[in-house]
Amino acid sequence: MQGMTKRELQVTDLNEIREILDTAKVLHLGLAVDNEPYVVPLNYGYTMEDGKLTLYLHGANQGKKLDMIRANPNVFFELDCGRMPFEGKVPCQYGMVYSSVMGRGTARIVEDVEEKMQAMTILMKTQTGKDFSFNERLVSIVAVIRIDVSEYTAKHRPLPEKLR
Numbered sequence: 001m002q003g004m005t006k007r008e009l010q011v012t013d014l015n016e017i018r019e020i021l022d023t024a025k026v027l028h029l030g031l032a033v034d035n036e037p038y039v040v041p042l043n044y045g046y047t048m049e050d051g052k053l054t055l056y057l058h059g060a061n062q063g064k065k066l067d068m069i070r071a072n073p074n075v076f077f078e079l080d081c082g083r084m085p086f087e088g089k090v091p092c093q094y095g096m097v098y099s100s101v102m103g104r105g106t107a108r109i110v111e112d113v114e115e116k117m118q119a120m121t122i123l124m125k126t127q128t129g130k131d132f133s134f135n136e137r138l139v140s141i142v143a144v145i146r147i148d149v150s151e152y153t154a155k156h157r158p159l160p161e162k163l164r
Ligand SMILES: Cc1cc2nc3c(=O)[nH]c(=O)nc-3n(C[C@H](O)[C@H](O)[C@H](O)COP(=O)(O)OP(=O)(O)OC[C@H]3O[C@@H](n4cnc5c(N)ncnc54)[C@H](O)[C@@H]3O)c2cc1C
Pocket: 026, 040, 041, 042, 043, 044, 058, 059, 060, 062, 063, 064, 065, 066
């Protein structure tokens, strides 16, 4: 992978990637229309089937992110967990332990009611670990966004050896 330094480790184990996805709870969604970038933090749900990652987001039925997705469905995302700052003797030895996932995909506003209900169940499972079911009325008041992730990478920055 381009840009990966020695102190950061690429994570390829799917179980470790799932653990990051289960823990982070918030993702930063990057959008761009007509050369205007926009990043918005959101809670998410996910499925990972045969290494294929799908993300689900929800929110109000109107707003900037929905307008931007309609104009350009190509999106980028970042999520992370396990943040722990560590100290050193000099500024460049300070740093932060973390695990993160970043990737790109295509966003779609879900209109089908059955798919919306399923997406909200997935989202609540990721967020709470609990199984919730939804009816037509409940999902009618929210917009649901599905992101089919085309590529992603995961990284872990461990505590430097001399601090362990
Ligand atoms: C940890 C976290 C989790 C969140 N989870 C969700 C979620 O699951 N679903 C959801 O719909 N929203 C969530 N939000 C709120 C979300 O970030 C947006 O504020 C909201 O979704 C509206 O986005 P929009 O693009 O429709 O903005 P609009 O309502 O159209 O807002 C327009 C303008 O308001 C400003 N703005 C919008 N959002 C923010 C923000 N977060 N901080 C500062 N300025 C802002 C921007 O300047 C933007 O141009 C979360 C926020 C945080 C911090």
